[in-house]
Every structure is written in C-alpha cells, then in structure tokens.
Amino acid sequence: MVKVTIGGQSKDFQFGVPKADYGHVPQNEKYPSAVAGESVWLPIMIEGKDLSNLNTLTIKALYGESRENEFKKYTRADGSDDWRERSRVGIWTAVKDSSKQIVSVNGYARAQNSNAFPHGVIENCSVRIDNWDFGNQATIMIDVSDTEFDNDERLTLSLCAMPYFLERDQPNATCTLKIQLQGEITGSPNQVLGEHLVKFQRNDDIINDKTQIEITQLVELGALNKIGEGNSIHPKQLLTSTTLVSEVQKVADEKSVNIAYIGTDTTENFSSLIRTVKNQISDRIETFRVYYTETWDEEILETYPNLLEAAKDISGGGFNLEFEKIPSKRCDDCGESDFIKNGSDWVCEDCNSKEYTLPLPDNIESADFTVATYVTPWAINTETEDQYIGMLNLLLGNDNSKLISVDPKAGNKSVRSWCSKFNLSDIYKKKLQLKSTPITKPQNQTVDAIVWRKKRVIN
Ligand SMILES: [Zn+2]
Numbered sequence: 001m002v003k004v005t006i007g008g009q010s011k012d013f014q015f016g017v018p019k020a021d022y023g024h025v026p027q028n029e030k031y032p033s034a035v036a037g038e039s040v041w042l043p044i045m046i047e048g049k050d051l052s053n054l055n056t057l058t059i060k061a062l063y064g065e066s067r068e069n070e071f072k073k074y075t076r077a078d079g080s081d082d083w084r085e086r087s088r089v090g091i092w093t094a095v096k097d098s099s100k101q102i103v104s105v106n107g108y109a110r111a112q113n114s115n116a117f118p119h120g121v122i123e124n125c126s127v128r129i130d131n132w133d134f135g136n137q138a139t140i141m142i143d144v145s146d147t148e149f150d151n152d153e154r155l156t157l158s159l160c161a162m163p164y165f166l167e168r169d170q171p172n173a174t175c176t177l178k179i180q181l182q183g184e185i186t187g188s189p190n191q192v193l194g195e196h197l198v199k200f201q202r203n204d205d206i207i208n209d210k211t212q213i214e215i216t217q218l219v220e221l222g223a224l225n226k227i228g229e230g231n232s233i234h235p236k237q238l239l240t241s242t243t244l245v246s247e248v249q250k251v252a253d254e255k256s257v258n259i260a261y262i263g264t265d266t267t268e269n270f271s272s273l274i275r276t277v278k279n280q281i282s283d284r285i286e287t288f289r290v291y292y293t294e295t296w297d298e299e300i301l302e303t304y305p306n307l308l309e310a311a312k313d314i315s316g317g318g319f320n321l322e323f324e325k326i327p328s329k330r331c332d333d334c335g336e337s338d339f340i341k342n343g344s345d346w347v348c349e350d351c352n353s354k355e356y357t358l359p360l361p362d363n364i365e366s367a368d369f370t371v372a373t374y375v376t377p378w379a380i381n382t383e384t385e386d387q388y389i390g391m392l393n394l395l396l397g398n399d400n401s402k403l404i405s406v407d408p409k410a411g412n413k414s415v416r417s418w419c420s421k422f423n424l425s426d427i428y429k430k431k432l433q434l435k436s437t438p439i440t441k442p443q444n445q446t447v448d449a450i451v452w453r454k455k456r457v458i459n
Pocket of ligand 1 (some may be wrong): 229334335348349350351352353
C-alpha cells in the first residue's frame, strides 16, 4: 500500500481561493472573462512500505474537468473561452544543495546521472532535475530504487497552485486539479498508485497571508538553513549554484574572483548559493556582495531579523560577504524616501513632491560574475528598469565580467509570482550589448540559465 495525503486529506476535497490582483484575462474592455486565483500551497505526503519495490515515483498535476467520465484537460482548442487552461502548478521538494553526481549504491543498473540530485530528507533517493517541470501542468520524478521505506518514513512535497476561474461562473467558479501518483517497476509501464482531485472554489473573502505561508513552507523544507547542509527546493537554485561554481572553476586557478548577487527573492536562492559557494569554491572568492532591495529587506528581515548576521557567520571568514541596499525612491526636492500612493502618483510624505529618483547603491563595484536569478518581476517594473540597467553597467565594468541570468523558460512556468515578461534577454542584448551562451548541464524543462559576456569591441 502507498498512502497519499494532500493538504491533510486522503480523499478528493474542495479548497477556497481568493482572486488575485493580477493575471486577469479580459474578454473585452469592460468584462474580464477570467481571473487568476492567488497562489496557494498544499503539502503532499507519500508513505508506505510498498514504495521500496519501485524504481521511480512520478507525481503529475494537471487541471481539467471533473472525473465523471474521463478526466478532460481544460483546453481552448474548441474555440471556447475556457481560460482555466492558463492555471499554473508546481511541486516543490527538498533537494541537497550538493551538486555531486549520484552513484548507484547497490551497484545495480544505475549510471551516474548529472541530472539526479540527492533528496534532502530521504536517504538514497534522488530527484531528477530533467523531469522536474512547472507550468499549466507539473511533474516531479523521484528515483527511489535504492531506498528502503519503513513505516515511519514519508516523502514530503509541497504543491503550489494558481488556478484560474471563469468570471461568468461567479460566485460558484471552480477549477479542478488532478494529482496523480505513478510508480514504475523494472520491465513494467508506469502504474497509477493513487489519484486525487482538488476542486478550487473561488472565494474572495479568504485572506491569504502569502509571504508568511511561503516562509513556513521554506523553513519546513530546510530551504533557509544557514549552517551545514541545506536543501534547495526549486531547480532554479540548483542551476544558479552549479552554473556559478562551474564558471568560477573555469577562471585560472591563482585568481580570486568577486561576485555580485542581486537578491529579490524570498532568500532561499541566496541561502543555497551561499552554502554551495562556501562548500565548493570558498577559496576562490574574494568578495561576495549581495545587493538587496528594500522590499526584500522589509518582508524577510522582519521575519528573520538575524538573517544577514547569520549569513556572515556561515561564510566562515573564508571570503568577504557584504550586503548593499538597492535604494528605493528618493524625493528630488527634500531627499526623503517615504512615499505614499495618491491615485496613480507616488507623492513624498514630507513635502508632497511627485518628483523622485531611484539612485544606484552607495557602494557598487565591478564584479567578475554577477548573478541575477528570477529578478524579472522586480527589474521590469517601469520604475526600476533604468536603475537595474545602471547597476549592471557598473557591475559589468571589467572586460571579462560575466552575467549569469536564471529565469523561467516561459511565463507560465512561474507559479508563485506573476509577471507578464519572464526574462530580460532583450535588455541584456540590446541595451547592454551582451552575448549569450546557454548552459547545457544540468537540463531542466522549467528554468534557463544563461551566461552573458560583453561583445568584443574591435577598434
Ligand atoms: Zn520630499
């Protein structure tokens, strides 16, 4: 027997979701035909001795019609306006940061695979990053062939869903997600071990404290560990770390490098990167400077007031870890930085001026490598775009400076946040005159890592 619970439930269930303030799909100017729900988190627990008989375990999540006859995927192929096909989903689990390749422990039938990363909690079990996908459907594949599951052991995952609702169905709008567990035994096709439907029901009265819920999920998955071995929970982290390590290792041995990291995320990416840098290339780093936004500061540092100090401790003095704030609005007239929204304008609280600038950070220096992971929603903001370009111009000040960008492969691959654009390749190419080289290892269907360098200028 394999037992699966989703959101604490072992059967199909309903779950209320409020509409989000982003992602509406207008039918015409007046009436939106669909609204996005806010993204919601549900824990998935898988347990049972029978897991030990399997080679791989695959979890798939897919939106569609209920299971009256056959589960039918939402689609617009028939010309209808069923925008629920735009719904998004992703499955997170804990993966050890270490990028060491997995070698079969029982000597049986498993080659080294640069796409297999050890699971963060269950021993001898690995997550296949090349089969880890987010988007309008989600997949995660876990190799369990060397794992002995006993009665107390369970595999914990977190599902994040952003369902779409049809406007005309309100207030009873629903969107159904099917979560299927499949197992594979040598010589047999994938077998369905369990199937659950979660019916998301639009309910705008629900208040969803997203930041707090996300942070709790991250803590439970070990993603915010500052000390020792920690876990990554999303392929973007593994791609960020492995790309930076391999780029630094390409630089001639005697040279120390300076790294700039632009941090706008919920810190799990930053945490895993610091752990990997410390464990693998600490002796090659002179300074690692984190440029962080004030929003990042407010939301995260309120919950983790000791984050910056703790991060300095774990760097262990092997390299300088520095933090530099990316300033928010500064009033052109009085120099203060408290602004309030008045209609569509931002107004200085101190002098009522509407004129402001977004200055560059106080201490910004050129770096050998600048890492920008999932910064698009922040950088593409009309207010911050010039500031971001100004920063990159300074950070890429050396002839050999490189930029490592990590972004979703498509807009719908982003489940936790909303952004109409999903990467900044146009800006990197056109405004900064950079040339790109996509990385080839590891492979992933959701995330692209690209190394950018300056075009050589021929005099
Ligand atoms: Zn002012």
